[in-house]
Amino acid sequence: MSGRSTPAPPTDIHDLDPQQFLEEVHSFDFWFEAVEGYLSGLTHGHKPDTPEAVLGDVERDQLITVLCNYCVGETAALEGASGLIAIAPNRLAKVFLSTQVVDEGRHLEVFLHRLRDLGVADPDSEVERRASRSLQLFKRRLLELVAGKDWEAAIFAQNVILESLEFAVFHSHAQTADPITREVLSGVVKDERRHIGFGENELGRRLRVSPHIRSRIGQVKKELDHLVLETLEETMRHLGSPRDEHERLGRAYLESVERLGFP
Amino acid sequence: MADFLSAYSIQTWLESCPQGYLMETEYGHKAGEAEPELLLTNEVLREETIRSTVQLVVGERCALAASSGLINAAPDEGSKRFLATQTLDEARHVEVFTHRLYDLGVRKNELETVIKQYANPNLVKFAEILLEKVDRKDFIAGVVGQNIVLEGMAFSVFEMLHALSQQMNPKFAHTLSGTIADERRHVGFGENRIGSLIKEHPEKKAEIEGMQRDMSYFMLATFADAFRNNRAAAEFDQLNVGRARADYQGVDLSTMAPEAMEDVLADTVLKEFKTRLGRIGLEYQTPTRP
Numbered sequence A: 001m002s003g004r005s006t007p008a009p010p011t012d013i014h015d016l017d018p019q020q021f022l023e024e025v026h027s028f029d030f031w032f033e034a035v036e037g038y039l040s041g042l043t044h045g046h047k048p049d050t051p052e053a054v055l056g057d058v059e060r061d062q063l064i065t066v067l068c069n070y071c072v073g074e075t076a077a078l079e080g081a082s083g084l085i086a087i088a089p090n091r092l093a094k095v096f097l098s099t100q101v102v103d104e105g106r107h108l109e110v111f112l113h114r115l116r117d118l119g120v121a122d123p124d125s126e127v128e129r130r131a132s133r134s135l136q137l138f139k140r141r142l143l144e145l146v147a148g149k150d151w152e153a154a155i156f157a158q159n160v161i162l163e164s165l166e167f168a169v170f171h172s173h174a175q176t177a178d179p180i181t182r183e184v185l186s187g188v189v190k191d192e193r194r195h196i197g198f199g200e201n202e203l204g205r206r207l208r209v210s211p212h213i214r215s216r217i218g219q220v221k222k223e224l225d226h227l228v229l230e231t232l233e234e235t236m237r238h239l240g241s242p243r244d245e246h247e248r249l250g251r252a253y254l255e256s257v258e259r260l261g262f263p
Numbered sequence B: 001m002a003d004f005l006s007a008y009s010i011q012t013w014l015e016s017c018p019q020g021y022l023m024e025t026e027y028g029h030k031a032g033e034a035e036p037e038l039l040l041t042n043e044v045l046r047e048e049t050i051r052s053t054v055q056l057v058v059g060e061r062c063a064l065a066a067s068s069g070l071i072n073a074a075p076d077e078g079s080k081r082f083l084a085t086q087t088l089d090e091a092r093h094v095e096v097f098t099h100r101l102y103d104l105g106v107r108k109n110e111l112e113t114v115i116k117q118y119a120n121p122n123l124v125k126f127a128e129i130l131l132e133k134v135d136r137k138d139f140i141a142g143v144v145g146q147n148i149v150l151e152g153m154a155f156s157v158f159e160m161l162h163a164l165s166q167q168m169n170p171k172f173a174h175t176l177s178g179t180i181a182d183e184r185r186h187v188g189f190g191e192n193r194i195g196s197l198i199k200e201h202p203e204k205k206a207e208i209e210g211m212q213r214d215m216s217y218f219m220l221a222t223f224a225d226a227f228r229n230n231r232a233a234a235e236f237d238q239l240n241v242g243r244a245r246a247d248y249q250g251v252d253l254s255t256m257a258p259e260a261m262e263d264v265l266a267d268t269v270l271k272e273f274k275t276r277l278g279r280i281g282l283e284y285q286t287p288t289r290p
Helices: A018-025 A028-039 A057-087 A091-117 A123-130 A133-147 A151-176 A179-209 A213-238 A243-258 B002-006 B010-021 B037-041 B043-071 B077-103 B108-118 B121-135 B139-165 B170-200 B202-228 B232-239 B258-279
Strands: none
Touching: A018 A091, A028 A091, A028 A179, A028 B010, A028 B077, A057 A091, A057 A123, A057 A133, A057 A151, A057 A213, A057 B043, A057 B077, A091 A123, A091 A179, A091 B010, A091 B043, A091 B077, A133 A151, A133 A213, A151 A179, A151 A213, A151 A243, A179 A213, A213 A243, B002 B077, B010 B077, B010 B170, B037 B043, B043 B077, B043 B108, B043 B121, B043 B139, B043 B202, B043 B232, B077 B108, B077 B170, B121 B139, B121 B202, B139 B170, B139 B202, B139 B258, B170 B202, B170 B258, B202 B258
């Protein structure tokens, strides 16, 4: 939004001192400028005039299953991110998570809308019917971590593991999806990138000053990895992706978590 | 319900709020606008303005905690998504009022100390009653407490502050315009969504009505502290600074003593509560006047 000006912006935001940098990037204005760039002119995540592709019955049914599971993942992310606000250690983290809450709510809304476009009359019950067991278990565990007010473990499960899983799957799916689904996924992926950045930054700083939390987070990773890999496998199967793509995505997910030093 | 909730979708919110009335704003006001010089240079006025802004931050922090906490308690996806937009609205309010404190000269490293120093204990109790319902995942009580009582109070307070600021402090008046537009949407959701749930759960009425009475008491006690102990009006008189006309609820606030303004605000909010609670099938409970 052009008029959402900031006084005398520096040439590079990374030149700001750390606190000022966080004040800037964890603000409503920063969020809006980021999303306005790619959501402006879209309706329910895609351009209004993007043509609907003709899908065969099997292809359509597989897409519905995949979208239903995206809805499960986004509901987990919405409930997780909103619960994290209460335990966030400072105002800037709370404001950032509020922007994430609305992002996750938007993702859920655009996927539900896409299901309706594909002829699903009652998306809520369809989601319940087709939800993957491993993803539901993941959601339950994530919300337990949030309810247990374990900030580091919950932010790791939410903004590193779940967001990395979604990023990997959505990015891969967008390469082969029909035009409307591709546009919807592209916007979602851009949001996920921001969320992962927050998670890595927040955890990275904490791990530097309190290295003892590493072992606790390592336990959470061990516990959740197999659920993530099962979910990946299942989704890729529904999308009809080749075997090597499943493996590539599994590796991409593990690598993104490894960046934080969790092999 | 699905049709009603579609009016509260994220798509609608994006188009009407950030892409609508918040366009061309910076922390809620027009770029380049500043607080009036007098508020920044007169220590009594600056302190009273900081004190009143702190109450706004405290109220909005409570609203942020409540709206985000209610997402996990919401019985349907549409309500969750509306509450997601409300969560971000409330976070924006926290942000813009916090920025006002910085504009008034509060240093960033002093923020929490200043908030603790000036937060009205009655407002803190008001917030605690609501957050206790949210902690228990009581969606109906939580939405009545948040979207009818808290937001109803905020709406009337913001309108009064807006009337008082329009001539004398355009920057703050612009900030308030955006928050008023947000609160109107939140109150509308509360009324529309809760009516049907109250019908389904008549057994909850007595408890919720009790919550409204208790919250209303602490709200009135906050108003009493804010108006009766406010040194700003006397300072304006001493400086012989004329106050600009400020129309609110059919009266000109600029000609009124603080106690009379307190009565106007309290009567306005309580009347609103009565009307809105009646619409959702709850009986308004008259609180004790502090």
